[in-house]
Amino acid sequence: MTRNDNLAAVADAAAGDGAVRASGESSTTVREMRDRVAAAVVGREHELDMLLAAVAAGRDVLLEGPPGTSKTTLLHAITDAWGIPLQFVEGNADLTPSRLIGHHNPARVLREDYSPDNFVAGPLIEAMRSGGFLYVEEFNRTPEDTVNTLLTAMAERRIAVPRVGIVAARPTFRVVASMNPYDNVGTTRLSTSVYDRLCRIAIGYQDDAAERAIVVRRTGIDSDRAIADAVALTRATREREDIWQGSSVRGAIDLVLLINQLAAIRDVVLPQADSVSPPRGLPESYTSIVLDAMHVALSGRIHLDETVDATPESVLHEIWQDHFLLEPAAAEPG
Numbered sequence: 628m629t630r631n632d633n634l635a636a637v638a639d640a641a642a643g644d645g646a647v648r649a650s651g652e653s654s655t656t657v658r659e660m661r662d663r664v665a666a667a668v669v670g671r672e673h674e675l676d677m678l679l680a681a682v683a684a685g686r687d688v689l690l691e692g693p694p695g696t697s698k699t700t701l702l703h704a705i706t707d708a709w710g711i712p713l714q715f716v717e718g719n720a721d722l723t724p725s726r727l728i729g730h731h732n733p734a735r736v737l738r739e740d741y742s743p744d745n746f747v748a749g750p751l752i753e754a755m756r757s758g759g760f761l762y763v764e765e766f767n768r769t770p771e772d773t774v775n776t777l778l779t780a781m782a783e784r785r786i787a788v789p790r791v792g793i794v795a796a797r798p799t800f801r802v803v804a805s806m807n808p809y810d811n812v813g814t815t816r817l818s819t820s821v822y823d824r825l826c827r828i829a830i831g832y833q834d835d836a837a838e839r840a841i842v843v844r845r846t847g848i849d850s851d852r853a854i855a856d857a858v859a860l861t862r863a864t865r866e867r868e869d870i871w872q873g874s875s876v877r878g879a880i881d882l883v884l885l886i887n888q889l890a891a892i893r894d895v896v897l898p899q900a901d902s903v904s905p906p907r908g909l910p911e912s913y914t915s916i917v918l919d920a921m922h923v924a925l926s927g928r929i930h931l932d933e934t935v936d937a938t939p940e941s942v943l944h945e946i947w948q949d950h951f952l953l954e955p956a957a958a959e960p961g
């Protein structure tokens with residue numbers, strides 16, 4: 628047995644009686660698993676404990692948070708540690724129950740008639756058969772009859788597929804749904820009966836230090852100056868009244884990558900870290916690179932309030948000015 632088999636078997640066992648035992652072998656192993664999963668994720672200890680506890684307890688989960696807040700990263704880390712597949716499906720109007728379940732190959736049906744053999748499994752059946760997690764992103768965009776199909780699979784842990792038979796889920800099968808709480812265009816409010824069938828974990832943005840660590844990990848670029856500026860500028864997009872949704876850490880990652888490339892193109896050496904805070908008096912050759920990089924990395928990632936008469940570029944320019952040029956005293960109210 629490999630280590631992965633072992634962990635998956637423990638997960639199977641834990642799910643079998645619906646809960647992780649309070650003491651004894653399986654709870655130790657959940658601990659071990661937790662430490663192993665934590666190594667793949669920057670910070671997020673609290674969310675990880677809650678998510679791992681919920682899935683180890685045999686529960687299906689709703690992750691609620693804005694884009695770029697580690698949802699996929701956490702799930703990947705857990706399913707990798709368990710040695711099980713992570714099956715993605717995007718919730719939208721096209722996600723019908725039959726797309727979720729699967730279909731019979733029409734050409735083969737003409738030749739051979741319907742048979743379990745010519746059934747092409749959809750993501751739900753794949754996840755049930757393989758004991759994987761079915762990750763339904765943008766769950767609040769999923770049509771109601773599809774949600775009902777999911778709820779049935781969650782409750783029964785088995786599903787009757789016409790002309791195929793009963794498909795029983797392996798014990799590690801879970802449904803994890805996600806949604807962005809700020810997203811209200813083209814979405815439906817989930818009914819209370821849907822909420823009643825799921826555990827829910829709310830996820831927000833990480834702190835400044837964690838975001839810097841993520842950017843270092845994802846870019847491999849070690850300019851403290853550029854990383855501190857990119858993270859601060861990206862975070863500033865979440866603080867403004869004229870932006871209803873700012874950029875996630877993805878914007879900071881791209882900002883650093885772009886700063887690095889523009890510096891190489893323009894033959895500019897990135898300033899060193901001795902002046903990380905406050906970022907005043909930096910050479911214009913550097914700050915102008917940051918402004919250009921912001922336009923590319925952030926202008927499509929900020930969503931202005933509808934009532935605001937401004938462009939993403941002008942708002943980004945103000946954020947840039949506040950960061951690099953404004954005297955700290957002038958920034959204080961009153």
Ligand SMILES: Nc1ncnc2c1ncn2[C@@H]1O[C@H](COP(=O)(O)OP(=O)(O)OP(=O)(O)O)[C@@H](O)[C@H]1O
Pocket residue numbers: 667668669670671693694695696697698699700701841844845876877
């Ligand atoms: N805690 C973290 N540790 C390491 N990397 C992270 C962390 N959080 C986010 N990232 C990185 O930031 C990016 C976005 O994270 P992720 O894909 O997990 O977000 P998400 O919540 O799934 O977003 P979405 O809702 O848009 O799918 C990825 O490149 C990921 O590697």
Ligand SMILES: [Mg+2]
Pocket residue numbers: 698699700
């Ligand atoms: Mg994701």
